[in-house]
Amino acid sequence: MSEEQRWSICPVEDCEFAQEFDPDAPAFCPDCGMELISQCPSCKGPVRLENQVNCNECGLPFKE
Secondary structure, eight states: OOOOOOEEEOOOTTOOOEEEOOTTSOSBOTTTOOBOBSBOTTTOOBOOSTTOOBOTTTOOBOOO
16 A cells, blocks of 8 residues: 655745655755645644645644
C-alpha cells in the first residue's frame, strides 16, 4: 500500500510556496522565510494538497 502524498506549505496568506514533503528538506520558505508546515499544528493532521488552506481533520486555517 502506498503512502498518500504529503506537502509542506508556507502558512503566510500571500505566499504560495509549497513543496512535496521531505523530512530532509529545509524547514523554511525560500520566498518569505516563514517556517513551513506539513501537518496541522492543532491536531497533527497531514497537509495533503499543495494549495490546502484548512486542515481536513479539524478545520483549522493554515494561512495567516
